[in-house]
Amino acid sequence: MNQRYIWNDPGWGLNDNAPDRATQFGDGLFETIRTAADGDIPLLEFHQQRLFAGLQKLRFNESAQQKALVALAALSELSEPSSCLKIMVSRGITDRGYAAAEDLEPLISVQVFSASPLVVSALNVGINTLRLARQPALAGVKHLNRLEQVLARQQFAPHWDESLLLDTDERVVEGVMSNAFLYIRGRWVTPELDCAGVRGVTRAWLLRNYPNISIEVITQSDLLSVEAMAFTNTLAGVRWVSDFDGRTLQQHSDCTVWQQDYMRMFA
Amino acid sequence: MNQRYIWNDPGWGLNDNAPDRATQFGDGLFETIRTAADGDIPLLEFHQQRLFAGLQKLRFNESAQQKALVALAALSELSEPSSCLKIMVSRGITDRGYAAAEDLEPLISVQVFSASPLVVSALNVGINTLRLARQPALAGVKHLNRLEQVLARQQFAPHWDESLLLDTDERVVEGVMSNAFLYIRGRWVTPELDCAGVRGVTRAWLLRNYPNISIEVITQSDLLSVEAMAFTNTLAGVRWVSDFDGRTLQQHSDCTVWQQDYMRMFA
Numbered sequence: 001m002n003q004r005y006i007w008n009d010p011g012w013g014l015n016d017n018a019p020d021r022a023t024q025f026g027d028g029l030f031e032t033i034r035t036a037a038d039g040d041i042p043l044l045e046f047h048q049q050r051l052f053a054g055l056q057k058l059r060f061n062e063s064a065q066q067k068a069l070v071a072l073a074a075l076s077e078l079s080e081p082s083s084c085l086k087i088m089v090s091r092g093i094t095d096r097g098y099a100a101a102e103d104l105e106p107l108i109s110v111q112v113f114s115a116s117p118l119v120v121s122a123l124n125v126g127i128n129t130l131r132l133a134r135q136p137a138l139a140g141v142k143h144l145n146r147l148e149q150v151l152a153r154q155q156f157a158p159h160w161d162e163s164l165l166l167d168t169d170e171r172v173v174e175g176v177m178s179n180a181f182l183y184i185r186g187r188w189v190t191p192e193l194d195c196a197g198v199r200g201v202t203r204a205w206l207l208r209n210y211p212n213i214s215i216e217v218i219t220q221s222d223l224l225s226v227e228a229m230a231f232t233n234t235l236a237g238v239r240w241v242s243d244f245d246g247r248t249l250q251q252h253s254d255c256t257v258w259q260q261d262y263m264r265m266f267a
Numbered sequence: 268m269n270q271r272y273i274w275n276d277p278g279w280g281l282n283d284n285a286p287d288r289a290t291q292f293g294d295g296l297f298e299t300i301r302t303a304a305d306g307d308i309p310l311l312e313f314h315q316q317r318l319f320a321g322l323q324k325l326r327f328n329e330s331a332q333q334k335a336l337v338a339l340a341a342l343s344e345l346s347e348p349s350s351c352l353k354i355m356v357s358r359g360i361t362d363r364g365y366a367a368a369e370d371l372e373p374l375i376s377v378q379v380f381s382a383s384p385l386v387v388s389a390l391n392v393g394i395n396t397l398r399l400a401r402q403p404a405l406a407g408v409k410h411l412n413r414l415e416q417v418l419a420r421q422q423f424a425p426h427w428d429e430s431l432l433l434d435t436d437e438r439v440v441e442g443v444m445s446n447a448f449l450y451i452r453g454r455w456v457t458p459e460l461d462c463a464g465v466r467g468v469t470r471a472w473l474l475r476n477y478p479n480i481s482i483e484v485i486t487q488s489d490l491l492s493v494e495a496m497a498f499t500n501t502l503a504g505v506r507w508v509s510d511f512d513g514r515t516l517q518q519h520s521d522c523t524v525w526q527q528d529y530m531r532m533f534a
Contacts, residue, residue, distance in 0.1 A: 002362065003284075003285060003362060003363070005281065008281050012280035012281040012286070012290060013279035013280015013281060013282075013286075013287070013290060014272065014275055014279040014280060014376050015280075017270075018270060018378075019279070019280075019355070019376070019378075020280070020290075021417075022290050023279060023280060023287075023289050023290045023355075023357075023411075024297075024355075024411065024413070025293070025411065025412075025413035025414065025416070025417055026292070026293030026411055026412050026413060026414055027413070027414060027417050030291075032363075058414070058417075058418070059418075059421055084363075086363065088286070088290075088291075090290075091417075095269065095270060095380070096270070096299075096351075096353065096378075096380060097420075097444070098413065098416045098417050098419075098420035098443065098444070099420050099423075100417070109281050109286070111285075111286075111363075113362070113363060130404055131404075132402075133400030133401055133402035133405075134400055134401070134435055135399075135400035135415065135435070137397055137398075137415070137418055138400075138414060138415070138418075143414055144290075144291065144292065144293055144414075145292075145293050145412035145413075145414045146291070146292035146293060146294070146365065146412075147292065147293055147294060147325070147405060147410055147411075147412045148402065148404070148405070149292070149365045150288075150292055150294050150325075150358075150365050150367070151325070151326075151404055151405075152365075153364075153365035153366050154326055156366075168401055168402070176365065177364075177365070
């Protein structure tokens, strides 16, 4: 067993009364959090911000916000060195039907996994055949409706490490497990995520610290002009791309800086 | 307790090893099935067809198909009179990450609820403010990613019984809990569901038995010409609409025929 629970509210799954709403509808949120070598959580503030934005967007109740705060505070006391913490929040338990009472008791779970070391090696990235649906009501949120990612993961060629997803309007969105940064015509850009995609915590950290990255609408034809590329994910950090859709890309010096700065936070 | 489990594979929710994939990703399917007064399941064939189409579209393994067949056969032996049977299938248990091994053990659960009697009273229906995303890879399937329905249900006005959903291209799709049939310019039409929506079992039964209903693309402007309307759902049967978006609609005689035929099946 390479994981353990450190928080596990009773009621997840099919309990006596009824299934919880994460199981029935994917009515919940999650965060995957990396801890540093000393057990500290350098990006906790970003995780908290995104989790709370999600709770608000899905209209979870006050109780869910309070419980999530307590769980995040508990995490910051944990001091699990170089680990991955996965927190899940379910809206609670209801019989059947989409309606949820306002006073539902939310469920929280936290799992601890050992995290792989952060590495500097490059990625081989292909373009996915699945197109993400455009849904502003869910965009940006790390919710538990992840069938698109499950289907996109099935499309991977054996030599791909990650895969770039476009939406049904052929706009670039993200990787299946990470956010995308593209160096096009001498500038770093990352896709606007107001219609699809997850607002990654490492993406937010990069955008705050490196003001030379712009958030833009990136179309499929822009991909022909890509000179360098990076993918980010809290667990894997910043990774540069050496092979994109069969083309060889060069490592950009900015990428190396981001990567080193990220690694330093977790050292 | 107004429900009980008659099938509940161990492993749903947060078991010892890891959460199952329905909980983590909504990686599963469900069916809600009505039984007749004698315990028979008149629409079992349609449920089986849709469930298998879903298993195939999401690329569940052979084992899931076999297990689903066994579960459906068990249901047909059950003889629970006038009940609702809810079957859920999860792809299985995995640690973390979207990839799933081919030999995963699927999980099945079946709950029995008492079903409300079928009634002939009319519905008050409003137009929802949420727009469904267009995702051909998931359209038609009764999968466990139902956050859009959860959000749409939150938008109900107090006097609404059901709410009509359009997609992000302003095309009519379905109700939040049922399929829509519209009488426009002297013809019955029901929306094409190849980009969004669930292919309802009662919808399939109607389309097979009443060839005067066409499947068409229905736009928002077509709604101005609606003369009569019905919503269908396996549990509630066929219901006509007396109030749509503040306008009074008349009951159409076809609706009465469909309703009586449906009720006869379950009597």
